[in-house]
Amino acid sequence: MFGHYLALGVRHLRRNPVLTALMVVTLGVGVAASMATLTVLRAMSGDPIPHKSDRLFAPRVDIRPDDASDPDPEPPLQLAYRDAVALHGARRGVRQTVLYGVAPAIDPGRPDLPPFFSNGIAVHADFFAMFDVPFVKGGAWSADDDTRGGRVVVVRQSLATRLFGSAEPIGQSVKLRDRDYVVTGVVADAWDPLPRFYRQIGGQGAFTGMEDVYVPFATAIAAELDQNGSTSCYNSGDNDVPGFEGLKQSQCVWLQLWVELASAGDAAAYRDFLAGYMAEQRKLGRFPRGDNYRLHDVMGWLDANQVVAEDSRLQTYVAFGFLLVCLVNTIGLMLAKFTARRGEIGVRRALGARRLAVFQQHLIEAGVIGLVGGAVGLVLTLGFLWLIGRQSTQLAVLARMDWVMFAATFALAIVASLLAGLLPTWRAMQVQPALQLKSQ
């Protein structure tokens, strides 16, 4: 009977086209508003590396002076050079990397391609394995390059094409600022984690600006590649020593550290290690605010950085509230539609339809309305996302529909229409045939 009821549902759409159109559009608009905001929210709050996000950790330690100048109980999001290097050097994780943004000028040495600034990042070699960075050619530099500050570099596929065309990029030389670096690997352009979780501070935001150049951390420090990002200084005297060396010696925070642990359960041991490190440093007069540290896994780190703004969540709640209003309207329209068919229901009941059969028929019809409403909602969602994407480059990255959201749009429309159809269907089921047949 399902196929028969489905066919009847489709046929009944044509019986009162104005009422049908109203229901479909009402449902479609509600679904589109919800799905458009949900799509953006989902992209913002999704797990960018789900298979290991619970094993990747970013530590924070509270380096601030113990005064009332900054009452925020949360420690700074970044680390000072000496802490980052010390914690990295302890090698308490399976892998670890310090990172900071750099923006060295690249001189292609070609008359047709003038020098330009790149968007780069200084990291340890573990970075690539920790974050599952895919290579299209070559690979990461060696541990020895990390230690001695080798003149090596990894570039993104698009930059490799720009610099070398179709020539083999591995082994080629890239001039960053005034020094040549040998390309050891080419990262696939397809690598585009969303949000860009590993580098939340500085750069081009949480959703855009993938790096073109990856330089060994030790090399970047030795070359005094300036930090391209955010620096926060809390202690007086932080700027006593000028230049890059001064930044290294200061208590200013400008680096991030990521540690990959063997399992999520190892976080407790790492916290103990952090507490121990701070206690040891306190003996040297540092960390006056006590054991105020944090150890975030990937999702915790995104929360700490408020990647999903509260107003984004609020917009989604409002959109779903709007869907609720649309549903209430759809219930009213469906009630009108089914009430107009009381006579037919009476005839069907007289001819032997059980109440359950009437219920099934009308609920499936509500589902058909949902299916058509879903199609309309999908078109409107794409339209809304296009409009959202036009607001900014970051939103353009987020406002993209994938297959999951495509399916979710239809699912939401059908579920919403079935919910809206429950009351009208229940009322249809209650029709007393004797009352309807005489009045036909």
Next chain:
Amino acid sequence: MLVMKNLSKVYRTAMIETHALRGFDIHVREGEFVAVTGPSGSGKTTFLNIAGLLEEFTSGEYHLDGKDVRGLGDDARSRLRNEKLGFIFQGFNLIPDLDLYQNVEVPLRYRGLGRAERRTRIEEALAQVGLASRMRHYPAELSGGQQQRVAIARALAGKPRVLLADEPTGNLDSQMARSVLELLEEINAGGTTILMVTHDPELAARAKRNVHIIDGQVSDLVHEPVLRAVDAAAAP
């Protein structure tokens, strides 16, 4: 076939109790063609609705084809309606956006018959009422008489034990009414029991038995319709 004993039906609102049927007794035998007459508000339609299991009764007994229907749930009543009863209404009550084939198919689908058997029954039923060639037409494309014939075909397709007709010719002109009545007589001759509510004395006269209802009670049972006797007397 259809037995009601001391049956009553009371409609209650907060203020008023209306006795639509009281102490109602009737026994319709298999193969009978019974006309139910009575003034407006006498309880004819209530009787037909109860006979058709479309309404429940307040007290008394009702046996349909030997089955006590008192206290049956909605599902069981629906199944009985589908298997044992056929309905013909004054307003035809065809479903406007189904063609004739699909209209006749409705009760057969609820019975769960397979596609082949449904087709056979529908074609037979529409052929019986003379509309086999128009099975893909819609009700709006037919005259009133033809629509009533489709309604009869719909009732016949289920091979009911009892055909319940409520003013089956009430919306038809005299010529069409005669043709529908002839069809009903033909069906009755085939063995189907017919219970017909009518205001029309001429129609009632052609039934095998008349039942007159006044104030919710059977006032008299006339086994040989009066008008048939009058017609016979008037004949040369």
